[in-house]
Amino acid sequence: MGHHSLxxxxxxQVRRLARSTYQDAEADYLxxxxxxLDRPKVMEMIKGEQPRVLVxxxxxxxxxxxxxxxxxxxxxxxxxxxxxxxxxxxRINGDFPTEDYEIISTCRCWDIHRFxxxxxxxxxxxxxxxxxxxxxxxxxxDWQRVDTADAVFLxxxxxxxxxxxxxxxxxxxxxxxxxxxxxxxxx
Numbered sequence: 001m002g003h004h005s006l007x008x009x010x011x012x013q014v015r016r017l018a019r020s021t022y023q024d025a026e027a028d029y030l031x032x033x034x035x036x037l038d039r040p041k042v043m044e045m046i047k048g049e050q051p052r053v054l055v056x057x058x059x060x061x062x063x064x065x066x067x068x069x070x071x072x073x074x075x076x077x078x079x080x081x082x083x084x085x086x087x088x089x090x091r092i093n094g095d096f097p098t099e100d101y102e103i104i105s106t107c108r109c110w111d112i113h114r115f116x117x118x119x120x121x122x123x124x125x126x127x128x129x130x131x132x133x134x135x136x137x138x139x140x141x142d143w144q145r146v147d148t149a150d151a152v153f154l155x156x157x158x159x160x161x162x163x164x165x166x167x168x169x170x171x172x173x174x175x176x177x178x179x180x181x182x183x184x185x186x187x
Contacts, residue, residue: 002059006067010055017053018071022046023150041122047152048105049119060093102172106183107154109164114156116143116168121152124170134170134180136161141180 004010027046031039053073057064058080065075074095081089105120118124126132128147132154133140138161143154162168162180169183 002057002061006061006064010064011067011071014053014055014068014071014073018073021050044152045120045122047147047150048121054095065094104170104172104178106167106169107180108167109162110153114160115146116154116156116162118152118154118170121145124152131157132178134178135173136180 023046024043027039027042031037031042053068053071055064055068055073055075056078057075058078060077068075076092076094079091079093081091083089104123105118107116107118109115110117124132124145126145128145131142131144133142134154135141141160142157144157146153146155167183168180170178170180173179
């Protein structure tokens with residue numbers, strides 16, 4: 001709520017959430033409290049990059065966005081209005097995704113040659129050991145999924161032109177194929 005204290009209420013919550021890491025215990029807790037969650041999918045999700053914090057407020061508050069920037073938090077404003085005909089109208093402003101294509105995950109070349117560390121493996125659509133084709137400006141590349149206890153990787157079945165130190169994104173194109181490209185997002 002926009003009337004909440006930034007220093008006394010909002011920042012402490014955002015700080016706690018931004019610094020949190022989600023592991024087996026958190027997945028177990030979430031699944032125990034919701035029958036709608038699929039534990040294997042939740043477990044796969046937490047192997048990826050930790051989520052970014054989204055602060056949703058009911059009114060725009062000057063200064064919040066600047067004060068929350070150190071936590072990499074996004075700020076969205078969701079307002080509800082009622083018309084004179086007793087109909088509800090919603091207005092949404094602030095930070096929200098704007099890409100024209102679906103980003104499946106960000107990833108980066110790993111320390112071990114020919115491995116990509118996947119930040120959000122849930123949407124890849126393949127299981128451990130399965131092979132996926134990613135299209136790149138240099139051509140089609142086949143990758144095999146490799147799972148460890150706390151991460152998911154793609155292992156290139158042959159050499160690739162991707163460079164260490166760059167952030168990449170795997171995107172679903174309009175025809176359903178997956179492509180890999182340099183990310184426009186910051187690391």
